[in-house]
Amino acid sequence: MVKTTLMHVGPSIGDYDVQLAGVCPDQGFASEKFKSAMSEALKGINYVMGCDDSYLPFIIPGSGTIAMESVTTFLQRKDKILVISNGVFGNRWEGIFSRYDVELTILKSHAGYCVSHEDIMGSLNRKHYKMIISTHVETSTGVKFPIEKYAKIFREHCDIIVVDGVASVGGELVKTSEWDIDIYITASQKAIGAPPGAGILVVKKKLFQDYSDENISGYFTNLMNWKPVMETSIEGNGGYFATPPIGVVFSLRNAFARIRDETMEKRVERHKKLSRSLRRGIKSMGLGIVAQEGYESSTVTGVLLKDMDADLFVKNALKFGVEFAVGVHPDLKGKYFRIGHMGWVSREDIFKALNAIYNTMKEHDPKTPMPDMDSFFE
Template structure:
């Protein structure tokens, strides 16, 4: 059976992307790789809405590697405010602890987002130098109001860092316009490539006085290599994930061909169709509607783990819930990357049948009808 991967990462990709990563005998100094690396760095900068005052980075590793690396640009004098909407927002705590940094946390309940006004009030009340927050929280599917948060916080801190692991490639981003100092992501979510690369875009003036506690995770050590790669030359510091970068380059070419605005719109429309369909069935999207994301949906349901198990037996892999306050009470759907309207219908159909199999009383077929209405309304 052909499996559809609707987990929250890795995300759905294409054979063309995967095949780029399995070329024969391409190394980190091969011309094909150097061109892919240059193209990927430039594409990354475009996708997040940055200009040449920002430097893109591609490092071996994961989103967590990107999180830890970006701490090197945070001033050591002054506290960090962490605005957390879930499990991955809370991951900043052990990272900041490991770097002996002082911080405070504002934490939202599952399905909610920390209020921008609360962030402003907190920043105004203490000796804060930095704000870090997650754009789309993978554990809950909540999308923070990134533009409003930045508008309120920008006059109050030296650094704003955004975790865009689950948003880059699927959500509108304007890091230059919104005054964001750094955004991080990874290769395997909205950019629909294999896992293995940590991606960052950082304002160059934030890189002048880094305070890394090590070697690999201090971004200043990666500045010269990235500038060299941007020239199409070998900027070796550590072996890059060659196959992943080759795949990423293909994805960025596809985004250029589709048009970035069209890519974002596709994610938005399919998310709306899926979420409206789920609620029409009688299930509940965890996130408040104003915080629905384009890329991840968390679904509250009885016997949610059974729904995931039954769905897998029908050929679609969803993700179980990980938020400790709701574990076993919800599941998650990743709808990013090479996700299309057929996948919306497949997901809803399998969820309906899995819910019935789990003994949940749902309105069979109603989700598919509602999704069709949303797609027609949006001209799909």
């Protein structure tokens, strides 16, 4: 009767009430009910992102990647861009910009590490960038970049600060206004806990003042096409550029309502506490954490196996009721797996994860010690 808990890195730990809110076969994008849901969803984005009224939120049909690519709206040919990449999803910016005529500098780190302060400062001091991009939580390793420390420094070396918060928003502390970030990106299906189907971002409104049609973006990714829709939608008046993922919007509304009930403060605290208990349990079984100490995220944990193949581990763990994700960082190929613990994750889920890891390991090595559970009852 083992029912599988989804602790993949995206989506992860879903919720029936949130998904059932998206069952709406009689709703189009022009109904009052939808317009109201869209307005609340947009306002919810501002809430979880920590944005004041100087930002405009966007819900774009698609996924986080489309939201990432939409930063091209504010770029022109030959613009200088600095990407601080701590893994596979940081490197995704390289894939994106390879399709455009821009001048990209990308700093890369070893798996589990952040790019070093020295490397960052070296690149910053070398030139002024149009855009500096960093990934808040790197989904491929679980490393968290201390964007709150760097935002002020970046400001002096670029025009536009972009943060990819796909794996952080909704679970980590995000203070877009306070940190003065220009564009913060995420997606519906991770720590916000709605179904996949929407790229999400907030953009500082004043960026549009300098908007030029000469920008390098395509059509769907050109935020100028979406801007009037979001402006009228946040006011409850709807709008149309391309058909929105209607069910996902209703689910987002429900998810944000529950996030407000919990408050972002307590939500961030919960993610922090649970991820700490998880790491403690993992280490007590003799396994390693991919992320370097002090840089562990509260939403994704990479776990280093000792002498067991990660594909086999993930496959075997299914028997104990948890779906983990294999590791995808090429440096550690086959050597680690990943745990998503975001959104609606509970203490019981963490317990279930540890139990599944323990039992999967024990099949492989009967001497595996039981995980330390003391922190669970605090």
